[in-house]
Amino acid sequence: MRPYLKAFLFFAMLFAASHVVRLIVTPGVAPVADNEQPTLKFLSAFVLKSLENIGLYGTVIVLLFGVGWLLSNFLPPARR
Secondary structure, eight states: OHHHHHHHHHHHHHHHHHHHHHHHHSTTOOOOOOOSSOOHHHHHHHHHHHHHHHHHHHHHHHHHHHHHHHHHHHSOOOOO
16 A cells, blocks of 8 residues: 555655645736747746646546555455
């Protein structure tokens, strides 16, 4: 269970850190491509939002694997 916990903490910290940095560095900037020449704030908001999404989805995937592992431990072994 320790690798699951490490992966969960990694992705959760990645999500939290990128979310806080995005809110501090680029407040009010939506990472939507509507200009021909993207500004530095737009590019940084886009990168930070991408990291935030990677952290969020990674956390969900690790939680799903962890729950599956826990359920497999509680179910009886299959008969043959």
